[in-house]
Amino acid sequence: MSLMSAEALYAGYGGVDILRNLHLRVEADEIVVIIGPNGAGKSTAMKAMFGLVPIRSGAVSYRGETITNQPAERMVSRGIAYVPQEANVFPSLSVVENLELGAYVLRGPNGPRMERVFEIFPRLKERRHQQAGVMSGGERQMVAMGRALMVEPTLLMLDEPTAGLSPRLIDETFERIRGINQLGIGVLMVEQNARQALAAADRGYVLATGENRYEDTGPALLANPEVAEMFLGG
Amino acid sequence: MIEIIQLLINGILLGSILALGAVGATMIFGVLRFAHFAHGDFMAIGAYFALTVVTVFNLPVLAALPVAMLLTGGLAILIDQVVYRRIRRVQPVILLIASFATALVLRSFIQMVWGSSNQVYQVGIQLPWRIGPFTLKPDHLLIFAAAAGLVLIVHLFLSRTRMGKAMRAMSDNMDLALVTGIPANRVIMWTWAIGGALAAAAGVFLGMDTRLHPVMGWTLLLPIFAATILGGIGRPYGAILGGLVIGCAMELSTLVIPGAYKPAVAFAIMVATLVFRPQGIIKGNA
Numbered sequence: 001m002s003l004m005s006a007e008a009l010y011a012g013y014g015g016v017d018i019l020r021n022l023h024l025r026v027e028a029d030e031i032v033v034i035i036g037p038n039g040a041g042k043s044t045a046m047k048a049m050f051g052l053v054p055i056r057s058g059a060v061s062y063r064g065e066t067i068t069n070q071p072a073e074r075m076v077s078r079g080i081a082y083v084p085q086e087a088n089v090f091p092s093l094s095v096v097e098n099l100e101l102g103a104y105v106l107r108g109p110n111g112p113r114m115e116r117v118f119e120i121f122p123r124l125k126e127r128r129h130q131q132a133g134v135m136s137g138g139e140r141q142m143v144a145m146g147r148a149l150m151v152e153p154t155l156l157m158l159d160e161p162t163a164g165l166s167p168r169l170i171d172e173t174f175e176r177i178r179g180i181n182q183l184g185i186g187v188l189m190v191e192q193n194a195r196q197a198l199a200a201a202d203r204g205y206v207l208a209t210g211e212n213r214y215e216d217t218g219p220a221l222l223a224n225p226e227v228a229e230m231f232l233g234g
Numbered sequence: 235m236i237e238i239i240q241l242l243i244n245g246i247l248l249g250s251i252l253a254l255g256a257v258g259a260t261m262i263f264g265v266l267r268f269a270h271f272a273h274g275d276f277m278a279i280g281a282y283f284a285l286t287v288v289t290v291f292n293l294p295v296l297a298a299l300p301v302a303m304l305l306t307g308g309l310a311i312l313i314d315q316v317v318y319r320r321i322r323r324v325q326p327v328i329l330l331i332a333s334f335a336t337a338l339v340l341r342s343f344i345q346m347v348w349g350s351s352n353q354v355y356q357v358g359i360q361l362p363w364r365i366g367p368f369t370l371k372p373d374h375l376l377i378f379a380a381a382a383g384l385v386l387i388v389h390l391f392l393s394r395t396r397m398g399k400a401m402r403a404m405s406d407n408m409d410l411a412l413v414t415g416i417p418a419n420r421v422i423m424w425t426w427a428i429g430g431a432l433a434a435a436a437g438v439f440l441g442m443d444t445r446l447h448p449v450m451g452w453t454l455l456l457p458i459f460a461a462t463i464l465g466g467i468g469r470p471y472g473a474i475l476g477g478l479v480i481g482c483a484m485e486l487s488t489l490v491i492p493g494a495y496k497p498a499v500a501f502a503i504m505v506a507t508l509v510f511r512p513q514g515i516i517k518g519n520a
């Protein structure tokens with residue numbers, strides 16, 4: 001049984017289908033990457049699976065349970081955490097407050113959860129009283145991921161976690177994501193830095209115009225000449 | 235010089251009243267994204283609730299204050315559930331117009347129940363204290379102290395409690411609050427409760443300082459919006475500062491222009507802020 005899967009999704013905004021017959025799945029211990037050109041529907045696919053874009057037909061399931069079109073609150077309570085592509089921190093709140101809110105749906109003390117996040121992102125501990133809005137792009141991405149990790153998810157959905165980062169920070173981010181995955185957290189991410197993302201991933205999907213184009217292991221997609229020519233810039 | 239200091243004292247008094255109204259209005263804007271035109275009338279009805287408690291139970295005004303705050307907070311939640319909640323998903327301008335209608339209904343209700351003539355909490359004249367060349371009424375000190383206390387409570391709520399942080403988060407980034415699993419409806423109810431309660435306090439203090447009449451809140455709506463905008467829309471701490479600045483500016487303006495133009499001063503500051511510094515006077519994202 002997959003951790004999360006999407007079957008034959010048709011979804012979009014205001015009656016226009018952006019996703020057409022989309023299939024996706026993530027196994028419990030996997031890192032899965034979605035790549036594809038701008039406007040391919042990658043973000044829409046993530047949002048639809050997380051219940052933020054209405055699904056017209058098809059089904060999303062989580063550990064065998066159907067969760068199609070459920071409100072975000074339920075998704076989070078189940079252990080699915082989602083980090084949007086843009087505006088993914090609370091700018092006027094401090095790092096600590098951003099993290100605390102990440103665990104809003106959970107009861108019990110936040111201290112131990114926060115310590116675990118600080119172990120993954122020591123930089124956040126140093127800057128824990130800083131307002132998130134004034135931090136650098138790299139630090140903001142850490143806050144965003146940290147916020148999502150606070151809910152102790154079993155699946156982490158990341159929309160372009162390396163967007164706008166320097167090459168060094170990009171490497172570091174993929175390193176971190178692998179570390180998070182090794183804690184037993186499944187990762188589904190959309191990436192523009194396709195080569196590096198595929199290298200870090202177990203499996204990948206290539207999306208174009210809202211449809212599946214290719215699906216394979218990371219290394220196989222990297223080695224596929226068609227994928228390389230059309231989607232990885234030769 | 236003496237005159238200026240006296241006007242500043244009056245300004246801070248007016249400013250604390252404006253600040254209490256503005257904090258609620260700015261939080262409602264932050265969470266629900268519309269200018270709440272019935273906020274002044276929340277103030278008025280709060281003041282009249284206190285009047286009833288004072289006359290029926292023969293209590294001092296400050297003892298009636300918590301009751302008025304509770305009732306007005308409850309009324310705000312009720313109005314939200316009955317009126318605003320249904321139209322929340324449509325355009326904000328519809329909400330704005332609905333709040334305008336709510337304001338008229340509340341005012342008529344006040345006139346029906348309490349009449350439209352001026353009323354006071356306490357008959358008789360309070361002897362002002364003379365401190366050197368300055369005068370200060372005992373009531374003024376009470377108002378300062380109570381307003382400061384309420385601001386402190388709001389601060390502790392916003393900075394220490396789970397719900398307070400969720401409220402700030404929603405006003406910061408609604409979409410992210412949603413995907414984080416913050417329950418929007420609960421936060422909205424709390425926002426109304428607090429906004430209504432603070433408006434009631436502002437109304438009671440205004441009634442203590444001057445007198446009660448059905449349009450007492452409506453006439454302060456413009457300065458309250460001016461304070462909200464000056465402090466940066468959606469920012470509670472900015473609204474407190476904005477209230478104090480507008481209050482002082484309105485009082486000090488009587489040095490150079492007739493007192494009848496006080497609201498015009500608030501309006502001028504509001505327009506100037508919108509033109510030159512629409513994000514408000516406070517730097518950063520606070």
Ligand SMILES: Nc1ncnc2c1ncn2[C@@H]1O[C@H](COP(=O)(O)OP(=O)(O)OP(=O)(O)O)[C@@H](O)[C@H]1O
Nearest residue numbers: 013018036037038039040041042043044045085190
């Ligand atoms: N809120 C929206 N309302 C209407 N159409 C939208 C909305 N968001 C995205 N779209 C449209 O849906 C299509 C897919 O957008 P989406 O954001 O999913 O692409 P993407 O693959 O994530 O692109 P990018 O690489 O630029 O992030 C685009 O044509 C876009 O214009």
Ligand SMILES: [Mg+2]
Nearest residue numbers: 042043044085
């Ligand atoms: Mg996208």
